[in-house]
Amino acid sequence: MLRRYGPAKATVVDVARALGVSHGSVYRHFRSKTALREAVTERWLDQEHDSLSRIARAKGPAADRLEDWLLTLFAAKRRKAGVDPELFATYLALATENSEIAARHVETMVGQLTTIVESGIASGEFTMRDARVTGRALWDATAQFHDPVYAPRWSDPDMDPAFAAVCELLLDGLRAR
């Protein structure tokens, strides 16, 4: 229903009708339209978590995995914005409203970045530093490549070189000297 009507127009009644149940039945599982919208968006966001998590936990040089992780995230966000504009709009609305779903998504992403940083520190590849703070800094410094507010710019031809330059600078900051 979100895909068909968009976040502003899709209603719980539409959802109930499509399921062949009363809207009361839907409300027994989701206490409001917002809660339902959040649950759908969370599941949609989670689609990428597995492939990203696999990269974060793989073997091999931490720098390569970090770059691979960031590239995979950027590609997934671009794809979602391009092929699934209605669900992307729902996600953008949640992100702007500081919803818990958006916060939880960021939490998971920062956690995976922290895992990569920890493994790089453990192997001596990265300088010793607070892995959690660094994971967050990596997330913040790459906002242009995953924050949905920037989606209108993701098709610009200069986004790929911009991404490569930011990545290189961040990796150089992490590397042990």
Add this chain to the structure above:
Amino acid sequence: MLRRYGPAKATVVDVARALGVSHGSVYRHFRSKTALREAVTERWLDQEHDSLSRIARAKGPAADRLEDWLLTLFAAKRRKAGVDPELFATYLALATENSEIAARHVETMVGQLTTIVESGIASGEFTMRDARVTGRALWDATAQFHDPVYAPRWSDPDMDPAFAAVCELLLDGLRAR
């Protein structure tokens, strides 16, 4: 007029009335309301250029100047968003519309960052790399601390530690090893 009525409601007629001239006189200098709005916003944005330019061109370690420059920019943007919300909204609208004024502002800012990077490379303090590409990467990686779309978050208590962590990581990336 932009301060009093906001970007959506301020009109060329309001401006002409405040100046005691006909609106035709205003149009002789600015061909549209958009052109007038852009000129005002550009002058307003330029207020910070001098102090930032002074930091970019000063003597002393490039790393210190870079940090000082980024701190000064972030403080100026926060102040503008806080004390001048109507002009800030005008600026945000221009930034979102990809106006030439916003592009020119970014151009100037990236130019100053490039100047700092060049001086750090020249003194041997920073690793040799393309100064222009690096200036742009520094701008991109610090978007959360100057892009007007993030203004609603700038009063969050975690913005200062987030800024410090991003800054530290970027400076470590620049430093010669």
